[in-house]
Structures are given as C-alpha cells and as structure tokens.
Amino acid sequence: DVKVTQSSRYLVKRTGEKVFLECVQDMDHENMFWYRQDPGLGLRLIYFSYDVKMKEKGDIPEGYSVSREKKERFSLILESASTNQTSMYLCASRSGQAGRQETQYFGPGTRLLVL
Amino acid sequence: SQQGEEDPQALSIQEGENATMNCSYKTSINNLQWYRQNSGRGLVHLILIRSNEREKHSGRLRVTLDTSKKSSSLLITASRAADTASYFCATDLYGSSNTGKLIFGQGTTLQVKP
Numbered sequence: 001d002v003k004v005t006q007s008s009r010y011l012v013k014r015t016g017e018k019v020f021l022e023c024v025q026d027m028d029h030e031n032m033f034w035y036r037q038d039p040g041l042g043l044r045l046i047y048f049s050y051d052v053k054m055k056e057k058g059d060i061p062e063g064y065s066v067s068r069e070k071k072e073r074f075s076l077i078l079e080s081a082s083t084n085q086t087s088m089y090l091c092a093s094r095s096g097q098a099g100r101q102e103t104q105y106f107g108p109g110t111r112l113l114v115l
Numbered sequence: 116s117q118q119g120e121e122d123p124q125a126l127s128i129q130e131g132e133n134a135t136m137n138c139s140y141k142t143s144i145n146n147l148q149w150y151r152q153n154s155g156r157g158l159v160h161l162i163l164i165r166s167n168e169r170e171k172h173s174g175r176l177r178v179t180l181d182t183s184k185k186s187s188s189l190l191i192t193a194s195r196a197a198d199t200a201s202y203f204c205a206t207d208l209y210g211s212s213n214t215g216k217l218i219f220g221q222g223t224t225l226q227v228k229p
Contacts, residue, residue, distance in 0.1 A: 004157070030215075031215035033215075033216075035219075040221065041221065042203070042219050042220060042221035042222055043158075043203070043219040045216065048215070048216060050215070058216075088155075090157055090158070092157075092158075094215040095215075096215055102145075102146060102148075102163060102207060102215070103148060103160040103163060104158075104160065104205075104215070104217060105160070106150075106157035106158040106159070107157050108156055108157045109155070109156060109157050111155070
C-alpha cells in the first residue's frame with residue numbers, strides 16, 4: 001500500500017522561529033510537492049521537486065525554501081515563521097516515469113499555527 | 116485566476132440522492148482528476164479522465180469531460196452519509212506531464228444528511 005507520511009499532524013511555533021516540515025514517501029516516486037491549503041483558496045503549490053536536489057518554485061514560494069537530499073524525503077522550511085503562514089500544509093508525491101500512474105498521493109497534512 | 120473553478124462551493128443533500136459537482140478550466144489539459152478530502156485530512160484520488168475520453172465510471176462515481184466547453188462533472192449516485200467530504204478537481208496541463216504538476220480547484224463541500 002502506498003504511503004506518504006508527514007512528520008507532524010499539528011505544530012505550534014512562534015513568530016521568527018525556523019520551522020521544518022518533513023515528508024517521506026515509500027513509492028520511489030520522482031516528483032514531490034508541497035501545498036498549503038487555506039479556506040476559500042483551495043490548494044496552492046509552494047514548491048515541487050522532480051528529482052534529488054532538483055526543485056522548482058510553485059505559485060507561492062515566498063517565505064519558504066525546500067530541500068531534497070534523498071529521493072524519498074522532501075522538506076519544507078520556513079526560515080522565519082510569520083503569522084500569515086498559519087495554514088494546513090500538504091505533501092504529495094507522484095511517479096515521474098512515462099506510462100506510470102499520473103495521480104498524486106497525499107500525506108495526512110500538518111496543521112501549523114504560528115503565534 | 117484559478118485554472119479549475121468548481122461549482123457549487125457547497126452542496127447539501129439527503130442520503131440516497133445524487134450529487135453533481137462541476138469543474139471548469141481554462142487551458143488545454145492531458146487529463147483531469149477528482150480528489151476527495153475528509154475534514155482535516157489529506158486528499159485521496161478518486162478518478163482520472165483523459166482528454167480523449169468523454170465519460171468514465173468507477174463504482175457510484177461517474178465523471179464526464181467536455182473539452183470543447185473545458186468542463187467536467189462528477190456525479191455521485193445513491194449518496195451515503197460517508198460521502199460527506201470536500202471534492203476537488205485537478206487538471207494536468209498539456210505539456211506539463213514531466214513535472215507532474217496539477218492545478219487544483221477550490222473544491223465543493225458536500226454534506227450528505229442521514
């Protein structure tokens with residue numbers, strides 16, 4: 001059974017703290033994604049990665065960075081957390097190989113509160 | 116503006132009734148996918164329809180795609196209380212397959228009353 005796990009379900013941090021959100025997938029997928037989800041705005045793509053050490057900005061990368069040192073792990077970093085980064089963060093992965101499934105598999109989400 | 120826009124934003128029906136959700140998009144696509152999200156959880160893939168397909172079924176789900184109108188609909192027949200969730204359409208844009216990027220709509224919140 002495919003699995004995407006996220007390091008925390010709930011997280012409370014203070015303004016200015018550095019925050020790490022970790023995502024691990026066990027499907028040997030090439031592509032991994034970080035989204036944030038806010039009421040009325042749907043899912044917005046922050047960053048994605050199509051290979052180890054490769055990354056591309058999504059629609060809302062400001063205030064975030066990412067790291068992909070190993071194929072199975074994709075980390076989202078908030079260098080200096082701000083209250084407007086309070087949100088639900090969702091990680092997803094997908095095979096990048098032609099002919100493989102084109103669906104994305106999601107983790108359970110991390111609800112981050114920045115005080 | 117959003118690639119995928121869904122209608123209605125919220126839907127409330129009685130158990131046993133059918134639920135229809137619509138999705139419109141703006142640019143050419145490789146495929147369109149529907150996902151479900153239970154409250155506070157991650158998204159789960161339901162069904163994928165390719166740009167050269169017009170209709171697809173999976174259990175109680177029926178998806179249609181009209182590429183001339185750039186729209187899709189998701190029909191859930193004989194709804195159950197357990198179908199209560201948010202439903203999202205997502206488009207895999209033409210030419211973007213290598214990246215795996217999807218563009219998600221804002222979702223339809225479905226409530227099925229027992």
